[in-house]
Amino acid sequence: MPCYNFKSITVVPSSKDFIDIVLSKTQRKTPTVIHPQYAIGRIRHFYMRKVKTCxxxxxxxxxxxxxxxxxxxxRSRPGEDIKVRMCTVIKRQADNLKFLEDTRQHMSRLPSIDPDxxxxxxxxxxxxxxxxxxxxITRADVDVQPFPFTTKSLFVGHTDYKNLRWQVIDTPGVLNRPLDEHNTIEMLSITALAHLQAAVIYIMDLSEQCGYTIQQQLTLFQNLRPLFRNKPLVIAANKxxxxxxxxxxxxxxxxxxxxxxWHTDRQIRDPDRPIFVEMSTVTEVGLVTVRSVACDDLLAQRVQAKIRAAALPGSNVDISNRLYIAKPKPDGNKTDAPSRPPIIPDGVLDKQRRRMLKRLRIANSLQPSSQLEDEDEDSSKRCRTVRDxxxxxxxxEGFILNLREHWRIKCPEEANDIIPEILNGHNLIDLFDPEIEEKLNALEEQEAAFENAGFYDESELLKQENDPEMKKIRETAAKIREARALRVLESRARKQVRRPQVPRSARSVSVHKIHQELGELGLEVDMHEQGERGRSLKRAARARNSAPNLHREASIARASVSRSRSGLRDEKMHDTVKRMSKIAQRKVVTxxxxxEGDRHIPTLKPKHLFSGKRGTGKTDRR
Structure with missing residues (x-):
């Protein structure tokens, strides 16, 4: 990765801004008032402090x-007058500061190139x-125009090849002229070719639309040939x-x-002749081939360089290839190293021998011979294991592994005692019936007798359903379920007493609902055709200020109810709602x-009451 970061350089201010920044900071960081009672020494110290701070x-x-x-x-240039001279020096550096700022901006725009x-x-x-x-071939977005010298600086793009990251550098165009006549833009390309160890792709224009003939392009290639030394080189014929x-x-x-x-003749490679590949950036023909040839050549060269560096004595490259394996020196006149076989204890060898003999005995089903008897005598001396x-x-019965025989307790005979199982404070062994097996057998015999007698047949079940006693039991159960449902409904109704009740007169009732309710009550009302398909009758206009007619009092339209009283049954309910609203507003008013949404926290300690010196008669504020 690059070892520099020009983007982190601090912005360089102009001379005027420089003076304003320093003088303003000096004014903020030093005292600003001289009182008449100050001695001359203190006044001199006051001004010298400002000068030194500035x-x-x-x-x-x-x-x-x-x-x-x-x-x-x-560089340090002392001045005569301390403060004024420093400002004068900064004014004289205005051009230098501007140059440094332009340089910083230019360096921050340069791409980050990793030379390694x-x-x-x-x-x-x-x-x-x-x-x-x-x-x-990369994710770069370089400006492309039909006129020359569009690229005026280095542009870097990145691509992946064989699961490796590659950086591709686009350089400005180079003209065929002496080195001292190249401008700054062309020197960028020449510097990159000279100092970066990379694969070089020299691009030619076979159509000659760039304004230069093929002979001129080959001449430029020959002139730049010294810069291509020890670098993989590919000539790409474009267009x-x-x-x-x-x-x-x-x-x-x-x-x-x-x-x-030609790249098709790479089996017999001539290191002095570059690879020639045809391509077209419009039809994308040969682009992958050019990239593959350049990347493969560079990878091969880097591998060879690492191998050569590792082979050099005293090289610090790839230390793992130069590790020294120490070997013991020969003893006396022996030319070879001494024989040092592994040492295996005798006890381990005896165990291996006994294990091998035991396997042979089991495999061949042989009676123990004298040698096996010796082995059995040795095995009887050692501790018997679970495997034995x-x-x-x-x-x-099978083998039962007893994990309690090695328990270390005061009374070893208690190791195999049954541990009681406690459930809800009771020992389960107390609930165990010793005659449980006999009772279970008796129940099974009784069930078998019922099955043989046909007690569980379907005909018996049908007889029981038609039995008058069973019918009576079912009717009683239905009444019990109905009574239970009624109690549930009454309980729910009692719980809904405190909920707001909408008066019947305020509810919206349809003609179909009225017809359904009257039909459930047993009243036959034929209003289906008139209510659903008939035309709505318009009431005749009436005078608003006319005197009320006592004979038609029931037919007079009700006045519209205010929104504050809608949904309330009577005056008693209205008073209850009003009292509850007042109780709810107590906290807000207090x-x-x-x-309800006000969450403001006021000033708990006003500054005008809690600031200042504690004088006589003011301590009651604190």
Whole structure:
């Protein structure tokens, strides 16, 4: 990765801003008032403090600039008048400060190039297709125009090949002229070619639309050939969709074939002749081939370089390949190293021998011989393990592993006692019936007798359903369920007493609902056709101020109910609601809230009551 970061350099202010910053900071950091009773020494100290503070601020700002910029010499110029002279010096450095700021901005725009990673450099005449090539094979977005010298600086793109990250550098176009006549833009390309160890792709324009003939492009290639030394080199012939290689003149073909080697003939590689590949950035023909050839050559060169570096004595590259394996020196006149076989204890060898003999005895089913008897005598002396006791167990009962025999308790005979199981404070063994097996057998015999007698047949069940006693029992159960449902409904009704009740007169009732309710009550009302399909009758207009007619009092329209009283049954219910609303507003009124959503926290300690000196008669405030 790059070892520098120009973007972190602090912004360099202009001379005017520099003076304003330092003087303002000096005014803020030092005293500003001189009282008449001050002695002359204190006044002199007052001004000298300002001068030294101003000088320190200038020093800090300039030191920051000199430290962050690379290779900047530190210069100190003393002045006559301390404060005024420093400002004069800063004014004289206005051009230098502006130059440094422009340099910082330019360096911050430069791409971050890693000189140690895998790199591919594109070079050639202007307008031959270098920027189009980098846009195709990487994620870069370089400006492409039909006129030359569009690219005026280095552009970096990244691509992946064989699960490795590659950086591709697009350089400005280079003209065929002496080195001292190249401008700054062209020197960027030459510097990149000279100092970066990378694969070079020299792009040519076979159609000659860039404004340069093939002979001129080959001449530029020969002039730049010293910069390509010890670097993988590929010549990419671009714009073959306009003019392929076969359409060139015989002279141009011979000139190209005399210095290049086609990529199809790579089995017999000539290191002095670069690889020649045709491509087109418009049709994307040959782009992958150019990238693959350049990447493979660079990978092979990097591997060879690591191998050569590891082979050099005293090299610090790839230390793992140069590890020294120490071996014991030969004893006396022996030329070979002494024989040092592994040492195995005798006890381990005896165990291995006994294990092998035991396996042979089990495999061959042989009676123990004298040698096996010796082995059995040795085995009887050692402690018997669970594996030794397992073959001796009764095959009918099986081997039972007792994990309690090694328990360390005061009374070893109590190790195998049954541990009581406690459930809800009772010992389960107390609930165990010793005659449970006999009772279970009796129940099974009784069930078998019932099945043999046909007690569980379907005919018996049908007889029981038609039995008058069963019918009476079912009717009683239905009444019990109905009474239970009524009690549930009454309980729910009692719980809903405190809920707001909407008066019947305020409810919206449809004609269909009235017809349904009257039908349930047993009243036959024929209003289906009139209520649903008939036309609505319009009431005749009446005088608003006319005197009430006592004979038609019931037919007079009710006055519209206010929203504050809608949903309330009577005056008693209205008073209850009003009283509850007052109780709910007590907290809001007590805390002086604007409403339920007011969460403002006022000033708990006003500054005008809790600030100032504690004088006579003011201590009651605290």
């Amino acid at each position: 000088q320190q601020f200038y020093h800090d700002k300039l030191q920051t600039i000199l430290t962050e910029f690379p290779k900047v010499e530190h 990673t895998r790199t591919i450099i594109l070079c050639g005449f202007p307008n031959v297709g270098k920027s189009s090539f980098i846009n195709k 073959v969709d306009i003019k392929p290689f076969e359409a060139l003149s015989e002279e141009d073909k011979q000139s190209i074939n005399s210095i290049v080697q 006791r397992e073959p001796e167990a009764d095959p009918d 805390l002086a809230r604007k409403g």
